[in-house]
Amino acid sequence: MKENKYYTIYHQLAEKIENGEMEAGSLLPSEHILAEQFGASRETIRKALNLLSQNGYIQKIRGKGSVVLDVKKFDFPVSGLVSFREIAESSGKAWRTNVHELVLIRPDDALARQLKISGKEEVWQVVRSREIDHENIILDKDYIRKKFVPSITRDICEISLYQYFEKTLGLVISFAKKEITVEKATEEDYKYLDMGEYNHVVVVRNHVYLDDASLLQYTESRHRLDKFRFVDFARREHR
Template sequence: MIDKNSPLPIYYQIQEMIRKKIETGQWQPGDMLPSERIFSEDFDVSRMTVRQAVTELANEGVLMREKGKGTFVAEPKIEQPLQGLTSFTEDMKARGLEPGSTLIQYRLRTAPGKVAEALQTEVETEVYEIKRVRLADDVPMAYETTFINLELAGDIPEDVENRSIYSFLEQERGLKIGDGEQTFEASLANTEEADKLAIEEGAPVLLIQRITYLEDGTPLEYVKSAYRGDRYKFNIKTKRFT
């Protein structure tokens, strides 16, 4: 299967072979890869070459390395379109996954400076601070801290843990959510994020901040989320300006 006379580098050929085995379902998520030694003997290539192929696929998130255990086929990443302002619940349902949350914190407080600025209110304004681990089929995907202006939302029941905040605000409060503004940053999981997301401290996460506005332009929520870098990728269709 490896063609040493091909102009394609050998590590690349190994990579493509691994990809094919995963794409065709021959290797399933969670399956352990043969060791570097076995790989290199089977293909008669150096262990360095095998390592290069595996490292690149691990960096892409196709494979997953576990210290002291081996290298495994990773779960495919969730591909999240960026068009449309959707809720986590809607996103997961659209994929046939069961959305869920674990409530970490739920309280009313005065808005911290940055939150007051984002929500265009005073620092004395009362806001909900709701921290949730967002789950898909019981697997932690994102750790979110949501700040919502009490004056706009009214009382938010604590059992919102098990429901969608957006559907509560829209259906029970009759609020009309309009658009949102989001920023994305690369980051490394801190101790709390790592703990809540069941990943290693320092693992890559995508930090997303969203301000969501009502149709009349009033800021409704300010959300900081850490999405698992190994489980998520985002896509957007773009058009060239003419």
């Protein structure tokens, strides 16, 4: 089927880019040449190239062609609300979530301020490390209001919290306020992450809101410096 064909071509080209057969900065062959190589139509090739572009493998430049991009780092969207599972699956690399803590707590004053609640309201504390290509490169610390999420299991934490919130509980996640900083690594970072020679992490703090503007979750996501680039898409408004 045509759909399977362009996915097959996409994965073959993506693999060549990832393993260095196609170097960053080089040009992909033209659509005509690729169509001959893969025995496919130009339309099928175009779909495969569009998928490569969407997932950050190539940049299409008018009059020049498709330029191979540096894919050594994972793109982390600044403005979007994207789960780790979605990022990991789009990378095509082996990934896993390791759950270190899942407990119900009463928040201290600092956490209560972050969640805008009293210290009497119960909160789920979830601590997970994220593994891609057999390296632990993200430490996620989630604090979720039990008022909206009555129960959570380790299996849910391993698969996807967002999937559970939206598909099972029917919660509508609307927006998040984010803060991004670079900070010295903590003992917890060294314990759960493969830090190597690095002693700083990129910290993304999220306050996640439902569609009625209720604050659902506060998350502290700690990323190894060398593995991510934080990207956004901005459009210039012409007046």
